[in-house]
Each structure stands twice: as structure tokens, then as C-alpha cells.
Amino acid sequence: MRTSxxxxxxxxxFGGVSLLALAACGSSGSGExxxxxxxxxxxxxxxxxxxxxxxxxxxxxxxxxxxPSLTNPGDEFVFRADPGEVKVVYxxxxxxxxxxxxxLADLTVALRKLEQVEPGLSDRVETVMxxxxxxxxxxxxxxxxxxxxSDAVAVGTTDTDLLEQAGEPFGLVxxxxxxxxxxxxxxxxxxLYAVDDQGQLVLTWQFGVSSDDMAxxxxxxxxxxxx
Numbered sequence: 001m002r003t004s005x006x007x008x009x010x011x012x013x014f015g016g017v018s019l020l021a022l023a024a025c026g027s028s029g030s031g032e033x034x035x036x037x038x039x040x041x042x043x044x045x046x047x048x049x050x051x052x053x054x055x056x057x058x059x060x061x062x063x064x065x066x067x068p069s070l071t072n073p074g075d076e077f078v079f080r081a082d083p084g085e086v087k088v089v090y091x092x093x094x095x096x097x098x099x100x101x102x103x104l105a106d107l108t109v110a111l112r113k114l115e116q117v118e119p120g121l122s123d124r125v126e127t128v129m130x131x132x133x134x135x136x137x138x139x140x141x142x143x144x145x146x147x148x149x150s151d152a153v154a155v156g157t158t159d160t161d162l163l164e165q166a167g168e169p170f171g172l173v174x175x176x177x178x179x180x181x182x183x184x185x186x187x188x189x190x191x192l193y194a195v196d197d198q199g200q201l202v203l204t205w206q207f208g209v210s211s212d213d214m215a216x217x218x219x220x221x222x223x224x225x226x227x
Contacts, residue, residue, distance in 0.1 A: 051220055052213040053194070053203040062089075063199025065166040067130060070154040071142050077128065077155045079166070080199035084226045085124045086218060087195040091172050091188055093133035094144045099190045099207060104129075104148040107192065109211035111149065114218055124222055127152035130166070132174040132188050134158045170201060194221055 066076040081087040088107060092100035107127065115122040129145040131137035134156045137144075141154040157163055167174075174188035190207035194217070202221060205214060 049220060049224075051203055051217045052209065053205045053217050055203060056201065059196075059200035059202055060169040060171075061199055062166075062169045062193075062195055062201050064169075065162065067155045067162065067166050068157050070138060070156050072153075077153060078199070079128075079195055081126065081195055081197040081225070083197045084222075085126060085197060086221045086225060087126045087128060088218075089170070089193040089195055090127070090129045091132055091167060091170070091174065092129060093131050093186050093188070094137050094140055095133065095184070096186070101148075103190065103192060103207060104145070106209070106211045107214065108148050110214035110218065113211060113215040117215070117219065121219065121222060124225070125218055128155055129153075130163070131156040132163070132172075133176055133184070133186050134163075136184070171204075194218070196221070197225060 063078050063080040066078045069075040069077045079087065079089060090100075090103065090107075092103070094100075111122040111125060111127075114125070127145070127149040129141065129152060131141050131154075135158070138156050138158070141156055145152040145154050164172075170189075170193055171191075172189050174186070176184065176186050178184055192205040192209075192214075193201055194203040194205075196202045203217060205217070
């Protein structure tokens with residue numbers, strides 16, 4: 001499916017609930033500061049095993065297509081967590097003025113809250129960002145994503161077909177266009193995804209999810225990963 005076709009699919013369903021799948025990178029989310037971590041030593045109370053993110057059933061399998069790693073050139077990145085771990089996957093771009101940095105900042109806060117609850121727990125979460133704007137991002141994405149999460153992995157390819165194949169099971173929708181004045185505009189799905197060690201998409205967070213809820217969900221997924 002070509003990008004032009006993907007861009008027309010502005011809605012997709014999770015468990016019968018349709019969600020807006022494109023963001024013009026101008027919306028505001030929770031935007032929590034790293035200062036919000038101070039004093040946070042407990043996660044939100046939940047019923048056992050109940051997550052705040054969206055669960056698609058059956059779990060989509062997302063590890064059938066690999067993409068080139070920009071962090072480790074020459075390696076192929078597979079969308080599958082290591083045993084006992086969770087991968088947090090984000091499709092975005094470095095010139096995004098709002099949605100991407102807000103989402104990544106909230107994830108950073110969530111990981112720090114997770115670490116406060118149990119030291120070493122956040123080490124079992126690997127963050128990866130895949131660019132949907134490779135023409136501008138391939139060289140700078142590794143530095144961009146590690147400015148949020150120090151050990152995060154950057155991934156990207158100029159092969160549009162390959163990117164779309166990798167993104168399809170996630171429900172990725174994006175559109176990159178150049179205006180008459182040369183301005184580049186990018187729309188993309190504003191979601192974060194959690195992938196388990198079976199290569200399954202086990203949770204999707206909507207844009208604006210709080211770092212508390214994200215951290216609590218990650219704790220649950222990590223507990224399941226070693227059960």
C-alpha cells in the first residue's frame with residue numbers, strides 16, 4: 001500500500017473503537033515535566049492486570065519485517081523485545097514541533113517513575129523511534145531520540161514500501177508532502193506501542209496518556225514478561 005493510500009485511512013479500529021489516526025503535530029498533550037517525577041514513588045492503583053492503554057485482540061504480530069538500525073549501522077532492527085523485556089515503539093520525525101517531543105518527554109518521565117518504584121525496572125524497557133521523514137532524519141535521528149532516552153535506538157529507511165510493510169501491523173498511518181513554497185508537512189499516527197518478546201503488539205497508548213498511567217502499564221507488562 002502506498003503512502004498516498006495510507007494517508008486516506010484517517011481512522012482505524014481497536015476493539016470496535018475508532019480513533020483518529022493522523023496528527024498534524026500541533027496538538028497538546030499532558031506535556032509533563034521531568035520535575036513532575038519528584039516525590040513520585042507509587043504508581044496509580046489498578047485492578048490486577050488492568051491496563052490503561054488499548055489492547056487489540058488477537059495481538060498483531062509485528063516482527064515479520066525488520067528495518068535498518070541507524071544507531072548501529074549495518075544491523076537490522078527487529079520489532080521483538082528480548083526475553084523478559086518490553087519494547088516501546090514510536091513512529092515520528094525530528095522536525096515535529098509538538099506531538100513527538102511531548103510524547104517522548106512523557107515517556108521519559110514514565111521511565112523515571114518506573115525506576116523510582118523499583119530500581120533497574122526501566123532497564124528492561126527498550127525505546128525505539130522510527131522516522132517517517134527519512135529524507136531529513138536519517139543522520140540526526142540517533143542524537144534526537146537519545147536526547148530523551150539515553151539508550152534509545154533510532155531506526156529508518158528511505159525504502160517507502162519497506163517502511164509501510166513494517167508499520168502496517170501497528171496501524172501506522174502517515175503522509176509526507178512538500179508544499180509549493182518548499183515547506184515539508186508531515187502527518188502521522190500519534191501513538192506509542194508496546195511490543196513483547198513474542199513480537200506481538202500488546203498495548204497501544206493514545207497521545208496524551210499520562211506518564212503515571214504509562215509507567216503503571218509498563219510495570220504490568222514487565223511482570224507478565226517474566227511470569
